[in-house]
Amino acid sequence: MKVIVMGAGVIGVATAWYLSRAGHEVTVLERNAGAARETSFGNGGQISVSHAEPWANPSAPLKMLKWLGREDAPLLFRLRADPAQWAWGLKFLGQCGKKQSTRNMVQLLNLGTYSRSSLQQLRGATGIAYDHLTRGILHYYTSAREFESALEPARIMRELGCERQVIDADEVVRIEPAMGAIRSQLAGATYTSADESGDVHKFTTGLARKAAEHGVRFRYGVRVQRLRTLGGAMAGVEIASESGMYEVLTADAYVLAMGSFST
Ligand SMILES: Cc1cc2nc3c(=O)[nH]c(=O)nc-3n(C[C@H](O)[C@H](O)[C@H](O)COP(=O)(O)OP(=O)(O)OC[C@H]3O[C@@H](n4cnc5c(N)ncnc54)[C@H](O)[C@@H]3O)c2cc1C
Structure with a gap:
């Protein structure tokens, strides 16, 4: 199966590694010039x-109330007039x-x-x-x-x-x-x-090297711009390529691993 993995943080690289070991043809798209340059550059390890x-x-609802307005709060919640944020907040409360x-x-x-x-x-x-x-x-x-x-x-x-x-x-x-x-x-x-x-950076870059040796294709300097859907299913990925050209890539399966940019 042809698989496109979007994002070369620890999640994208590990996913690419296991998919490749399972016999799939994997391409990883990453906007930076290398793997693990964002959250996976230096998390808590x-x-x-x-x-x-x-x-x-x-205990979260009461704590969050106390933390509201504190920029150094462990869980920072900036209230906005945004229905999506309120809907998310209600779902969060429903899990408390x-x-x-x-x-x-x-x-x-x-x-x-x-x-x-x-x-x-x-x-x-x-x-x-x-x-x-x-x-x-x-x-x-x-x-x-x-x-x-x-x-x-x-x-x-x-x-x-x-x-x-x-x-x-x-x-x-x-x-x-x-x-x-x-x-x-x-x-x-x-x-x-x-x-x-x-060290998450050492781990992820080390695994990316091994994955590349195993046939995973890493395309660095490529920005995912839009996900194409057709009838509720993924139909392709629109990217700005290494040279800034618009391209549409298709595969049999897609993995979104762009960390906090996945939403
Ligand atoms: C301060 C902090 C500390 C943490 N500490 C820990 C910890 O100690 N242990 C733990 O298990 N977890 C920890 N985490 C959770 C952390 O999110 C994960 O550990 C992990 O690093 C996330 O990896 P990821 O691959 O999901 O995201 P990332 O490492 O952020 O990777 C996402 C990749 O997607 C790429 N990307 C994004 N948008 C696009 C686009 N449009 N086109 C192309 N590429 C794109 C980015 O460039 C990036 O390389 C911590 C998080 C934070 C914020």
């Missing part, structure tokens, strides 16, 4: 299965119930567990070096109430096979001595020893 609590959770939030967390956790094990296999198979570390990830709390509300999700995660252990302040400092400076402010913490970290 965390491979954190334990970070599965969705933003939409029972305990039942919905737990269901979403279980899905994220399963996806995260699968992704981490795929990454481990990929690392073993390709030998890509990306400064990866398996030192675990620590979530710490300076508010007793926040800590209390983290206990139930952590319990569910353990039940589902993610070893997110609840630990006290002394254990936090043993794991990370630098935390000693705020030892007295710690209400508690959780620690997931199997969680990892690494």
Whole structure:
């Protein structure tokens, strides 16, 4: 099958890699001069299965109200007279119930567990070096109430096979001595020893090189301008090519992996 992947961040490149390994003819379109030059240039580098609590959770609505108007809010929501934004906001609120939030967390956790094990296999198979570390990830709390509300999700995660252990302040400092400076402010913490970290830019560019060796065609400096549809199905991609010329590309399948520009 001929497949066009739009975007060469970590998602587009990994998708191209797996499609190519499955025998498909893959072309990746990317507006920059190389892979991983936007979000995948420098994200937090965390491979954190334990970070599965969705933003939409029972405590989110009140927090968001408090954060409104704060430009440094962890979840920045700039209210506009935009029906699409309000519709999205209502859907978000609809997922904040305990039942919905737990269901979403279980899905994220399963996806995260699968992704981490795929990454481990990929690392073993390709030998890509990306400064990866398996030192675990620590979530710490300076508010007793926040800590209390983290206990139930952590319990569910353990039940589902993610070893997110609840630990006290002394254990936090043993794991990370630098935390000693705020030892007295710690209400508690959780620690997931199997969680990892690494350099997403090194990983993505390394995988793009391997994918190119395996036959994936990368077209850099190409801007996706419009998606063509016919009868509700994808019918082509309109692009500005490397030389700025208008082109229409067609394939049997299309993958939109343009990060926050995918909407
Ligand atoms: C500050 C921050 C920290 C984060 N930390 C983590 C973390 O620690 N762990 C984690 O798992 N996730 C983290 N994330 C989530 C992050 O979004 C993903 O990790 C990942 O980098 C996103 O990859 P992506 O391929 O979806 O998007 P991107 O890396 O943004 O790739 C999209 C690509 O599409 C291209 N593109 C866009 N529009 C067009 C167009 N019209 N034509 C052609 N090409 C186009 C862009 O140039 C870009 O290369 C973080 C996100 C942010 C913002």
